[in-house]
Amino acid sequence: MERILITSALPYINGVKHLGNLIGSQLPSDVYARFMRSLGFEVMFICATDEHGTPAELAAISKNIPVKDYCEEMWSLQKKIADDFHISFNYFGRSSSQQNHQLTQHFATKLWENSFIEEVEEKQVYSLADNRFLPDRYITGTCPACGYEKARGDQCELCTKQLEPTDLINPKSTISGSQSLEIRTTKNLFLKQSLLKEKLEKWIETKEGWPVLTKSIAKKWLNTKEGLKDRGITRDLSWGIPVKKYENIWPGFEDKVFYVWFDAPIAYIATTKEWSDKNKLPDMSWKRWWLIDEGAENVSYVQFMAKDNIPFHTISFPATIFGSGENWKQVDFIKGFNWLLYEGGKFSTSEQRGIFMDQALDLYPADYWRWWLLANAPESSDTDFTWESFQSTINKDLADVLGNFISRVANFSVSKFGNVIPETQIYGQLEKETIKKLDYHYKCLKDLMQNIEIRKSCNALRSIWVTGNEYLQKAAPWSILKENPEKSKMIIRFSLNLINLYSLVSEPFIPFTCGKIRDHFQFSKVTKWPESLDSFLNTLGDGHKIFVPDILFHKITDEERIRYQQTFSGMDL
């Protein structure tokens, strides 16, 4: 049996993520993971916090705590929020784990052995006041082209001219504001991915089913004027993975660490090992996911990420793996997402614009967010979140179509036939036709999800929900109750079985609610979805108890919508 390895792009440790980050990787990968498990595949679903780099150091400094403690705290927080959104990771690790230290150093050593690493002298800006080298974006000054005074060292945001920090007039550190900057020569390791250009190109060519977004970004990087550029993989920082070769400090790199974009993807592998170690499992248990000839030849590996991450997953990380010369599993499919916008603009962490994951859960249950985000996933282009759309989608799809169906069936059943499922069970023509219709949508749903078409899957699921209401309206058990109570009972028995079906097939999308439905109606947990629905829709046995559930989805009122539109405008905070 084929196994499925799924990784979600690593969220940066720097604070709580917003809804755009959620729909960019964790949420769609979770739906896919849950779905593939339901189809009977063995799944390994991995994520971790990406903890290294300058922003983490600075955040810790501003909080006046050691960066290690800061990361510890933020990791716990991010893990808790992911749990609250019911993201079903097999393991949520950390890029700062010992496993990642060892593995990153191992990869560097292998790359060096195979001549894919060289030491390069380069000039970088050093801030005396901050006592550190500054990444380009942490330097601002006057743009030599347009005179804009807050141009960044990598690019002027006003005239969009690409800059070098040394181009800036009156440069200063954004961290301290200090102008005592100097150019210092420093030595870094470079990954010579240019040597792997042909190999990467051929490899990407074989990936026919990849989304346009993914492939076009990859090709762009391979085919710029200068060709594929080599990339620095070390930095002059203290927080990170020490630069080692054969387990000894790399001579001349005593005060340096590997760059986050080198160690972060490797953390996918290291986190799987972290999982294995934590559970005291033999090495085989993680290697069978990651090493060809040790089990990974039967693994299908799917990565989820937002489009900003695509270059690293199509170029740098594959280059690292190819360059190692070892049998590491390469990705089979990359699902890339566009941006989620907030009411026409960008989500912004610094301006507190938009909705952050922790705030979202204070307002509405996770499934509300999950459903809207999935039904509107930015697959083909950027998608705008608006409160109006959120209100309309939730009220219509969840409350009216799904929730109300469950209410009307349960209410009718209990009020007419008591707290037990009606016994009459020979289905008629209409039921058979309905099963046929459901089977069609069910098959669509499975096909779409296997192709990771998130939006379309939501449509297919919605069609399944709608079918129940259509059926009930045609069958009209309330109008034939008097002259033909047996038939009315049969209709309700069938309808109660539909609720069972809904709790099953909706689970990847709205798992919390489905669990609630299953508990309330005492549905037994199904580990593998049925091939077809014929017999499944007759699984509730005689004597099964039925009670009216509480309202599953409360509607979002106009007052709430208006209030939140104002609260989250980002202007008055």
Next chain:
RNA sequence: GGGCGAGUAGCUCAGUUGGUUAGAGCAGAGCGCUCAUAACGCUUUGGUCGCAGGUUCGAGUCCUGCCUCGCCUACCA
């Protein structure tokens, strides 16, 4: 500047390799039902498919040019 994507009903979007009357959801209109969270069902009004040419028996779908919008462009992760 270069690259990529998008422009289809009032809104959000689907439209496989070009083939007969261009689809869905929401919103609007009408009818029906009354079990239900005034929920549900049925019917229905909206489109010279960004613009201009071209290829073809035939183009939303292919080619050329143009317009508008968005994204990316390598030390932000």
